[in-house]
Amino acid sequence: xxxxxxxxxxxxxxxxxxxxxxxxxxxxxxxxxxxxxxxxxxxxxxxxxxxxxxxxxxxxxxxxxxxxxxxxxxxxxxxxxxxxxxxxxxxxxxxxxxxxxxxxxxxxxxxxxxxxxxxxxxxxxxxxxxxxxxxxxxxxxxxxxxxxxxxxxxxxxxxxxxxxxxxxxxxxxxxxxxxxxxxxxxxxxxxxxxxxxxxxxxxxxxxxxxxxxxxxxxxxxxxxxxxxxxxxxxxxxxxxxxxxxxxxx
Numbered sequence: 001x002x003x004x005x006x007x008x009x010x011x012x013x014x015x016x017x018x019x020x021x022x023x024x025x026x027x028x029x030x031x032x033x034x035x036x037x038x039x040x041x042x043x044x045x046x047x048x049x050x051x052x053x054x055x056x057x058x059x060x061x062x063x064x065x066x067x068x069x070x071x072x073x074x075x076x077x078x079x080x081x082x083x084x085x086x087x088x089x090x091x092x093x094x095x096x097x098x099x100x101x102x103x104x105x106x107x108x109x110x111x112x113x114x115x116x117x118x119x120x121x122x123x124x125x126x127x128x129x130x131x132x133x134x135x136x137x138x139x140x141x142x143x144x145x146x147x148x149x150x151x152x153x154x155x156x157x158x159x160x161x162x163x164x165x166x167x168x169x170x171x172x173x174x175x176x177x178x179x180x181x182x183x184x185x186x187x188x189x190x191x192x193x194x195x196x197x198x199x200x201x202x203x204x205x206x207x208x209x210x211x212x213x214x215x216x217x218x219x220x221x222x223x224x225x226x227x228x229x230x231x232x233x234x235x236x237x238x239x240x241x242x243x244x245x246x247x248x249x
Contacts, residue, residue, distance in 0.1 A: 001107040001114070008085070008115025018119060021077060025123060032069060033130045036062045059141040063131040064216045067148045070127060071155050071212065074120075075184050078156070081119065082163025083177035085112045086243075090171040095246075105243045109236055113164055120156050124149065144218030151215025154228035158208055159184065161235035168242040184208075 012018040039045060040061050049056075089095040098108060128149065134140055163180045170176040191207035208231070211224040 001103075001111040004103075004108060004111025005114035005118065008112055009118045012081075012115070012119050017080065021080065022123060022126070025073070025077070026126060028073065029066065029070060029127060029130065033062070033066055036065055037134075057141060058134060058138050059131075059144050060217070062134065063140065063145055064148055064218075066127075066131065067152050067216055068213075070124075071152055071209070074123075074156060075159060075188065075209075076181070078159045078163055078184070079177040079180035081116055082160060082167055082180060083173040084167070085116065085164050086167040086239075087170045087173045087176040091173065099243065099247045105240045105247065108243060109164065109239045113160060113236060116160050116164070117157060120160065121153070124152060124156075141218065147218045147220050148216045150220075151212030151224070154215075154225065155208070155212045158228050158231045158235075161232040161239075162187075165235040165239045165242070168239050 040058065086095070089098055131140065131145060162183055163176075166180045166183060167173075167176045170179065187206070187208040189207075190203050191210050211227045214221050214224060
């Protein structure tokens with residue numbers, strides 16, 4: 001499992017796609033981070049905050065907003081990272097060799113999943129340096145930052161598990177990317193069901209973007225954490241079963 005994870009992470013950095021994503025994400029969110037700081041230090045905003053006894057602090061207005069947009073943007077980027085996990089093996093005719101190796105399907109799937117999560121952890125670590133730079137001129141709520149990072153990691157893990165499963169269903173990475181994006185968009189649209197009237201609470205609860213918002217605000221909820229853990233477990237099990245059925249065939 002760890003060998004597969006290391007191989008997957010290494011193959012990501014051997015391709016220009018991973019470096020392009022890292023560079024683009026840093027540029028985009030570097031500009032967005034600077035814009036959030038500009039909004040926070042504006043005199044009119046500072047005067048409004050000074051007159052509000054319950055005014056949000058630097059962490060809530062800058063760091064949480066940054067993490068929120070990171071999740072939305074990576075929801076759009078994730079299909080490009082997960083499309084090749086299994087479908088490229090099938091497309092390059094190397095999947096039968098992988099399936100015939102003396103390792104379990106669980107090790108293969110978890111290795112692929114941990115490989116992509118390793119890349120995402122590197123990405124999150126690079127983005128985390130931006131909020132930490134605020135310590136030069138201000139104070140931060142590290143509890144809220146830790147909760148926000150946990151929510152972001154769980155959210156991206158859920159996206160990676162869905163993308164991995166869809167990659168097991170296709171032999172063309174492009175088809176897998178489009179299908180993954182469509183699935184993400186559908187899971188995102190579930191959050192609007194709560195505005196459609198009563199009886200849609202269950203659909204709204206399934207929205208993948210709803211459960212890390214409270215963590216971004218520093219409110220740790222075991223319900224949200226369990227949701228993401230069960231979500232990841234479901235799609236990882238589906239991926240294992242899909243490869244098992246292909247090996248039997």
